[in-house]
Amino acid sequence: MTAPLRFKRVLLKPLAELDQQAWRRIHAHFRDPEIAYLNGTAPNRMPLWLLKRILKADSRRPDRMTFGIFDELGAYIGTIELYDMHQDEATLGIIIGERTHWNRGYGPEAIHALLKHAFKDLGLQRVKLSTFADNLRAQEAFKKVGFIEMRRLKTPAGRTDVQMQINRNAWLLRPQTDRQRAAEL
Numbered sequence: 608m609t610a611p612l613r614f615k616r617v618l619l620k621p622l623a624e625l626d627q628q629a630w631r632r633i634h635a636h637f638r639d640p641e642i643a644y645l646n647g648t649a650p651n652r653m654p655l656w657l658l659k660r661i662l663k664a665d666s667r668r669p670d671r672m673t674f675g676i677f678d679e680l681g682a683y684i685g686t687i688e689l690y691d692m693h694q695d696e697a698t699l700g701i702i703i704g705e706r707t708h709w710n711r712g713y714g715p716e717a718i719h720a721l722l723k724h725a726f727k728d729l730g731l732q733r734v735k736l737s738t739f740a741d742n743l744r745a746q747e748a749f750k751k752v753g754f755i756e757m758r759r760l761k762t763p764a765g766r767t768d769v770q771m772q773i774n775r776n777a778w779l780l781r782p783q784t785d786r787q788r789a790a791e792l
């Protein structure tokens with residue numbers, strides 16, 4: 608059993624522990640055309656019961672870990688996951704689905720909570736991600752946590768993928784004040 612994953616204002620809860628209210632918000636986030644565009648998918652049109660069944664089944668895969676993100680008031684604000692976990696690396700995905708919480712630092716806090724788990728508990732050596740070049744907010748947020756850009760690739764759909772990664776050592780050695788370091792112990 609893993610200790611609750613927290614960092615500053617956010618708490619990450621495994622998908623299996625989410626209540627119906629959180630699932631209704633996930634359903635809304637997956638149907639949102641802007642969020643779908645940012646993720647390179649079409650807006651999801653499934654009924655809630657089917658989406659829930661599929662995401663729960665996906666989250667039980669051994670190469671995947673999916674969490675709901677909660678703010679300091681206990682409100683559900685999005686999802687974050689590690690997928691394609693193979694040997695010592697994984698890929699990270701995040702959706703802060705509540706626009707009220709964009710540009711307020713919740714994304715980097717949730718990523719930090721998950722990287723701490725990835726590097727300290729799971730022993731991963733590298734976490735990768737990809738985002739679209741026009742998603743400047745995402746790139747800024749990922750850079751704040753220490754991700755660095757590795758390459759850009761054209762997608763078959765004509766968009767540009769920015770591939771980023773962070774290594775365990777870079778994360779452990781990231782610049783921190785003594786107070787930040789103490790708060791994390």
Ligand SMILES: CC(C)(COP(=O)(O)OP(=O)(O)OC[C@H]1O[C@@H](n2cnc3c(N)ncnc32)[C@H](O)[C@@H]1OP(=O)(O)O)[C@@H](O)C(=O)NCCC(=O)NCCS
Nearest residue numbers: 645701702703709710711712713714738743744745747748
């Ligand atoms: C991407 C996401 C995880 C970022 O999390 P967040 O909590 O909003 O990120 P932050 O609060 O750190 O804000 C990002 C930074 O980008 C900046 N920013 C926002 N829009 C920007 C733009 N168009 N151009 C340049 N910088 C921008 C913000 O000012 C902020 O920087 P600051 O804190 O120095 O002011 C979150 O917004 C999200 O999930 N969005 C919807 C789905 C999505 O895009 N997922 C990622 C797919 S790969």
